[in-house]
Amino acid sequence: MEVVERKQRTREQTRAGILQTAKDIARREGWQSVSIRKIADAIEYSAPVVYDYFDSKDILLDEIRNDGFRYLRDEYERLVRLYRDPEKLLYEISLIQWQFAMQQPEMYQVMYNQNGANCLAPIEESAEIKSVNEIVCRIIFTFIPKSAESIRRLYFEWWATSHGLISLSALLRHQQPLEASEQIYRETMRRFVRGLK
Amino acid sequence: MEVVERKQRTREQTRAGILQTAKDIARREGWQSVSIRKIADAIEYSAPVVYDYFDSKDILLDEIRNDGFRYLRDEYERLVRLYRDPEKLLYEISLIQWQFAMQQPEMYQVMYNQNGANCLAPIEESAEIKSVNEIVCRIIFTFIPKSAESIRRLYFEWWATSHGLISLSALLRHQQPLEASEQIYRETMRRFVRGLK
DNA sequence: ATTTTTAGTTAACGGCGTTAATATGCCTGA
DNA sequence: TCAGGCATATTAACGCCGTTAACTAAAAAT
Known part of the structure; x- marks a missing residue:
């Protein structure tokens, strides 16, 4: 099934996006301003999806x-x-x-x-x-x-x-x-x- | 007026108590657990009084x-x-x-x-x-x-x-x-x- | 066609820093 | 003596936070 592979690929991309967004916010505003909600906003998802990638x-x-x-x-x-x-x-x-x-x-x-x-x-x-x-x-x-x-x-x-x-x-x-x-x-x-x- | 001096003294004590309490909590639980409300609880006041001493x-x-x-x-x-x-x-x-x-x-x-x-x-x-x-x-x-x-x-x-x-x-x-x-x-x-x- | 799984949402909990509105008692001046 | 003002402290609220539960809609599997 190719569809499974594609899903895994986008999943990997979202995961990487979360990590990169966290670092971006930290660089711009400092780690004290990095919040789950802000990360979720930046990747255009709601907050709980972050917990699908990180506990x-x-x-x-x-x-x-x-x-x-x-x-x-x-x-x-x-x-x-x-x-x-x-x-x-x-x-x-x-x-x-x-x-x-x-x-x-x-x-x-x-x-x-x-x-x-x-x-x-x-x-x-x-x-x-x-x-x-x-x-x-x-x-x-x-x-x-x-x-x-x-x-x-x-x-x-x-x-x-x-x-x-x-x-x-x-x-x-x-x-x-x-x-x-x-x-x-x-x-x-x-x-x-x-x-x- | 002696009463004024006494008030200033107790004020100084409360102030010192706030600082000491913050350090106590930080030592026991780490700085990430130090909150204004916890400090206020420890010195048996409500949270806003802390702001009479520190902006x-x-x-x-x-x-x-x-x-x-x-x-x-x-x-x-x-x-x-x-x-x-x-x-x-x-x-x-x-x-x-x-x-x-x-x-x-x-x-x-x-x-x-x-x-x-x-x-x-x-x-x-x-x-x-x-x-x-x-x-x-x-x-x-x-x-x-x-x-x-x-x-x-x-x-x-x-x-x-x-x-x-x-x-x-x-x-x-x-x-x-x-x-x-x-x-x-x-x-x-x-x-x-x-x-x- | 119906059930199950997936992907995502909104709503909620308790806690945070902080401020505004409110209550309580004490001192002072009439 | 007592009404009014000030100091002192409280409760309530706002908008955040991390995190979880309940829910919805679409897709997949049967």
């Missing part, structure tokens, strides 16, 4: 969060194939992190529950974040083969450095232009990566 | 945020009088930052709009945060007297390092015990401060 608003947010981590994972894997030198590789991954946060701030916000985005689903149990963790940990390991404990610690420090600079850059973007923050980010991350060996 | 929920949150930065400023000033060595001083200030974030997580959350706390009042125009900035910048300057631009940059890096580690420690607290994170925090901040000279 709750929280699950919708969780999906967006996981999309974000999936995007990062895919980009990281792409870079792994692109760069042989682990120092260069980890630096490029750092830059992707910055790029992602600046180009899709509403995704970064929901991934870290910032600025009105509040996803109650536990972030630590997300399979997507775990696979991101694994990739970066493996890169650090090929860089400096130490104990798993040491690797985890270095990863934690790398992640915290990146996340701290990104969050603070966004917070202070009206005092300190993003170009200036980006330069500091690049230099700091380069220094961090250099310091690993 | 809006946002202003209430802004007040809590500024209380947080005032607390930090006072603690920093205390430490300035306590330690002569700027290296030791900046390290101790870093430790206060950690202590504060762990002992009053709900305040730290509203200060940085994390985890359901969403204060729309612009953080960059807060007088309290500016005075905190000044204090730490002055300390760094007595440490290494460079241009104002360099100082601002070093301050930015110090702040981002601290904030990144604190935020990520909270995020991953179920995977990595806070004691482990605290040790990494101490060592990282010590290394940062050492690296300044």
